Amino acid sequence: MVKIKKVIFLAIFTAVVIFSLFTNTTLSITSLHVHAYTPNYEDHTDIAVKLVTVDGLEPNSTYRVTFRYVAEVQYSVYSESGYVAAGWFDTRFLRRSGVQIDKRETISGTFSLTGYTGDARVLTFEIELWAEADGGELYSYDMAVIDVVAEVEVHSVEKIDNGNDNSSGDGGGGKKTKYSGLIVKAANRKGRELYHVPINVSGYREGTYKTPFLISKKSPTDSSFSVTLTAPRKFVFGSKVRYFINWSVTPLSPRRIEWYRNNTINVHVPDNAEYIATAHYSGYYYWYRLEIKSNIPVLIKYSGNVGSGSKYTNFTLYRESAVDDGLTAVLEAPEQVFYNGTFWFFDKWVYRIPIYSKERVLYNNIGEFSCPSQAVNEGIVVAVYKRTARLIVESSPIDDVPIQIWYMGKHLVKYTNFILEDLSIGSTISLRAPGRLFDGNREYLFSHWLVDEKRVNSELIEVLVNEDIKVIAFYSSRGNEIGEGVKTRGEWLTPGESVNITLPYPGVYTIKVIPYYNTSRPLVALVVAKNASKYAYVDLNDLTLMVKTPFTPKHGSVHVSAKELRKYPVVTSGEYEGWYFLGASAWVPDIEDPSVNSHFDDPFDDRRSLTYAVYNLTITWRSSLNISKPWERYPKTGPRNVKSWSKTIVITSIDFTVWSFYEREGVYVVWEAYYKYLPPPELNLSPKPPHQDVWFTLEYSNNIVVSQRLGRGSRYYGVNNYSIFSDAFLPYEYILKEYGLKHLVFKARVRWSGPLGSPVNIVPYSEEKDIPVVPLCMKLLEIEEKPLHLVFKWTLLNRTTLPEYSRLFCPCVSIDILTEWNGRLYENVGVKSEYDYTVYIVDLDIDISWPRRITVYFKHSRTENLILVIPSVRI
């Protein structure tokens, strides 16, 4: 046994001696020891350097020397975000992060260095071992420790060639190209490298470069150079910001670090030397910016986690935070502002996040706005003030008169009756009515304009808009003396609505109402006693009125004083003689007459959608000799003794279809409104779009969930043939908060606009619809995190059944993905499966490994009389 041991020992010894002689190298083991320890939030690095000499080499030769090492590593990390690391030179052989207590590892491997011997027969290498410990916590006590004992020996020596100089070791001399280099880097205070920091370089290789980059020079004589480096004091990358701390400049070997506090430094790289300049930056802060703007300068009060105060628009609220807790501000705008010689009124807030296309509109003056997270860290809020008015243009006794309009340098033609909305206060609009026109075989001549109850004889008028104003173009029929009548196209009204009766001249008027079909429901006049103590609805037929002041009907709620009442037409005969005439309406309004909604003796045919409540209204005027002189100057063509007008009154109601247009975070509810009952075809009255001042509502448990006024909205509103569109946005967040993911049925109704401009009573006979609100989800079938692969399936939540009429609609969605770590939105990235039309596939070349999160939005295709709630998915 002893002999065997001796034989083995001699064999090994002989092998080593022979190998040493053969390779002419010195075999020795070099030990290095480093110990890094962080007792607090500062990280710590320890570096050990030792020289290793390889001899027995040929002069003027380049060798690659491979070293073999064995490292015994002990380490502990006490925080999830801490780590320890160790390595040779700029390489790393160990990195362990997260909680690691009393761990031990043995790591072995090799690394190579290349050297040029020059005149000498030896190469000396500086071997550098480093270890780093980082506790990981930014603002608190943490701990990490690492201890590395490494043994290094030369594993092999390989001669490369005789000409090149890639020396890392120090050998002999020899002619060679000299090389100097400066590596410019940026790092956070824990030493982690930062990329894309723009550094301005001057003096040599001038320009702005992004870290990391290399400035180098080769020269056979002198490769030294000097540069001036300027690092930005503040570095913003994505949603994070860092601040400059200092520069460090160190030669590659030996390591001695020089520090500079100024962000601009001069670095001299000597001949044949390599340096590293590192710009050190603080830990990152999240930044948030909310721009507050308005269309006129106003003083906005703000309060929130950016402090409080008030500033004139436009201004920006900006916040930085070490944690991603966003910026939130409550803004309050003044209700009215006197600016440029007039009052402006607060209209709404418009809040927009640049990365989203959708805007949020808030009509409440005090609103809370936020840039809630690093993914959504920029927002724009605009306080919108309005200074607008409406111009109502009508004609009498005929409709559809083409009026030329000049406004804001534009010329257009519209047919009466129409309303010009959103006109700037103080603006002037020119209107020209045609001098004559034909309706069938009858010729009409222009008579005059009635502008704000004042008569203007010119066909061309200029209207100064300071408030809502109404103008009427009056026409007279050629030769329309006694007995001559003018037939107009129908006026479409809903039950209880005001009949448009204009009495333009002083004199005596007789009103005749003849229904086309048998009906027990007459058109009525509202009359009030002289002392305003009583009022009554009386049959409009055969009413005789004395007019002193031209009368145009008032819209909406109007307060009439006793003095003003004396200007109203007076009933001249019958039971109500001496009472004042305030206006006429289509039947007695339902608040006065509950039988209106009783559907007893309905003139409406629901089956055929016809109305038989069609009336011929004729107004006959006679001039009165008792009228005071001032009125006599009005008639353009001279006073006439008798005139008559007639028009057809159609009483109907309003029907609608509810369309749903889907966005990422909600749905636009769009009401398409049209008249519910049409007059019998034999009357040859073409339909019109509704014009009434009504609201469309979606209601649940007698509460209005969402509503919009006829013809108003923000995206899908306007006129199309015989329909008027209105829209309102309903956010999913609101539905989910109020009702959860439940199947609901909203009641869609039409309501009158009240005196305060809000929805009040239901419009009689108008349509009511049940609108199912159905939760829908996109079920996750497949997921791969890198690269991102998702498969979703269109699925009705709660296994709800859809209404019959919507069974055939397309289960089509478009899919948008927001990557929260960089705020990027990928739009319409879903592809429908070829095999299952309810399955969608998303493939994106991104990595969502934890802690990266994404939000997936689903936008459904349009639905009719059905609202789908499709919540987004956050993965």
Add this chain to the structure above:
Amino acid sequence: MSVNSQVILVALVISSIIALTLATTRLAPRTGEASFRDIIELRERLCSDRSVFINFEVFVARKDHLLEICVESGCRRITVTETWVIAPVSSSPIIKPEDFAKRGELFALHSNGTHAGISTGIQFEFTKEGVIVTYVEAKRIGKTRKLVLSKEVVDELAIYVENASILLDGKEIAVINGFNKIKVRKVVLEL
């Protein structure tokens, strides 16, 4: 009622408010060392979502685990945290901590005779609206005398699945049969 009486009354009301506030936020007068009873009370406070100022020092540590929500093909891998709140106690019964995957409650008691504490687990709630998976994450670790539990939704994931399984560190801990919504909710424990 005289002015003096009113002043006394106001003083009594203010002092009562202060006393009540202290009583609700402190477990007991400051003593410096915890008893096993203190740890039990601490757990009760945390279970009832209360912020707690304690009169003894605890050490908070944490460990990461891998939670996987696996659907028909593939899994969403989420790093969840196990948090330990430990304090030396004069004496205590030996209560061995359940394995994290089996703990089943958000705050579990454990002790070894010389130390006692609370270890957090993963809680599953099966509601009408879906399955809610909740875990606790300490915002930082180290020694503290204050624990603030923030149950606001600081980070919530929401996925709709059918027949999914939930794995913790590679072992299946729950199976979702049928169609359901899974919410993963993080509760933050601030020190």
